[in-house]
Amino acid sequence: MNETLVTMELGDIIEETRDFLSEEFEVNRNLILPENSLKDTLDLDSLDYVDLVVLIEENLNIKVTGEDFKDIVTFGDFYKLVQKKLSL
Amino acid sequence: MIVKKERIADIIPHRPPFVMIDNLIEVSESRFESDFFIDEDNILVRSGSMEESGLIENIAQTCAAGFGYLDREKEGEPRIGFIGAVSKLELFELPLAHSTIHTIVTPTHQLGNIFLVKGENYCNGRKLLECEIKIVVT
Numbered sequence: 001m002n003e004t005l006v007t008m009e010l011g012d013i014i015e016e017t018r019d020f021l022s023e024e025f026e027v028n029r030n031l032i033l034p035e036n037s038l039k040d041t042l043d044l045d046s047l048d049y050v051d052l053v054v055l056i057e058e059n060l061n062i063k064v065t066g067e068d069f070k071d072i073v074t075f076g077d078f079y080k081l082v083q084k085k086l087s088l
Numbered sequence: 089m090i091v092k093k094e095r096i097a098d099i100i101p102h103r104p105p106f107v108m109i110d111n112l113i114e115v116s117e118s119r120f121e122s123d124f125f126i127d128e129d130n131i132l133v134r135s136g137s138m139e140e141s142g143l144i145e146n147i148a149q150t151c152a153a154g155f156g157y158l159d160r161e162k163e164g165e166p167r168i169g170f171i172g173a174v175s176k177l178e179l180f181e182l183p184l185a186h187s188t189i190h191t192i193v194t195p196t197h198q199l200g201n202i203f204l205v206k207g208e209n210y211c212n213g214r215k216l217l218e219c220e221i222k223i224v225v226t
Contacts, residue, residue, distance in 0.1 A: 047172045047222050050199050057197075066200040 013060065013086070014079055020059045024051065034076035041075070062086060089113050091157060099156030099166050100149055105131050108142060109149040109191075112157060120154025120193040122146075128185040137182040143189070143217040144174060147207030150191045151223055155203075172202060172222035180218075183211045201225045 132142030
């Protein structure tokens with residue numbers, strides 16, 4: 001596991017996630033809020049989800065699967081998944 | 089060599105004149121390798137060189153052959169795949185007709201029926217093109 005990430009607080013990870021998602025998907029960072037829809041905000045199609053998996057792996061050093069995305073609607077859901085994967 | 093040119097049509101859906109792979113040299117879950125001799129009358133040869141689109145198609149067909157071979161080993165019949173997107177493409181040089189290219193495909197990620205692969209073609213050890221392709225498998 002990424003040494004830096006395990007010492008980071010969830011809040012820091014959320015901020016980092018907002019940074020890389022807004023940059024990659026060219027979305028206003030202020031729209032990446034816990035209550036907003038991940039799919040709609042980032043305008044994701046099925047192919048984009050593969051890019052998302054790669055980004056998460058590269059930036060957060062965690063692996064996510066198609067199964068993981070089944071229960072994710074909002075960014076808040078996504079942060080819960082990250083929290084679970086990093087055992088924070 | 090695990091699948092020779094004469095049997096390649098058994099594991100890919102492409103048919104002449106749009107077959108851009110000869111022999112499948114090696115297959116594992118993490119790496120596919122092929123070769124291809126470029127005839128001067130290949131439909132993707134222009135002004136004596138294979139076009140960039142031919143190199144991309146060669147990577148895609150190497151991918152199809154690799155997955156097709158693995159499908160045969162597991163389930164029986166190869167599935168059909170479609171190119172969903174090509175990204176991070178970098179072209180270094182175009183190969184001349186009458187040369188043989190060597191292609192390496194590395195599947196890197198899978199999400200359901202979508203695979204992300206990295207592909208590279210070489211000629212005499214020189215890299216020709218590299219890219220990432222998203223393949224949607226039916």
